[in-house]
Amino acid sequence: MPYKKDRIKKLIGFTPEEWEMICRKSEAAKLRTGTFIRRMALNGELKFFNLKEISALKRAFLSIGYNLNKIAEIANSSGSVYQKDIEDMQKEFKYFRLAMQNYTFEISPTLFK
Template sequence: MRKYKQVKEKKITFDMKQWEEVERRADACNKTTTSFIRDKAVSSEVRVLDLKGLAPLINDMRTISNNINQIARKANETNNLYAGDVEKLRKEVECLSHTLSQFVSTLQWKKV
């Protein structure tokens, strides 16, 4: 049986503002910075948000921004804005809004 536990050391770097915050929080908990960091790294709850479903939303946003640019170009060239273009844009924004609502309603934090 081993007399000492095996340990793993890891060097981490903080900028000065971050380090001051770590020290402030450790002091508030009456802990050393080392034990504070170790406790937070091991015992704090970690949650992950899966954003894989975001791709369709980003594609819809690209389509809408392309259409807005085309409408703006056409309006600048002709000093005219077509109702059909505006209606198409309105429908795409509505579709994007619906997609966003569906996506947000299905988001679930996963505990790690």
């Protein structure tokens, strides 16, 4: 990949063992090796957050949004909202709040040094 004129390029060497370690760590951080090396050189460490843990929150949030849209649609067409729809929405919101409390404390970074 060609560099822009304002970039400085340096050639550095690694032993096969060092390169293998860099490849493993960059793959774990889901970064290209060059990006991994640059960030490590500039910052001294990388924090990688596995956000798959948040998928339950995303599902809960999307469900609430979908139901809210349905309630708004019914209210706009008929001019009224049923009490059961509001109660269902409150239950989903409570589930979302509980899920948020459970997952936010478990998320911790993988630290690369």
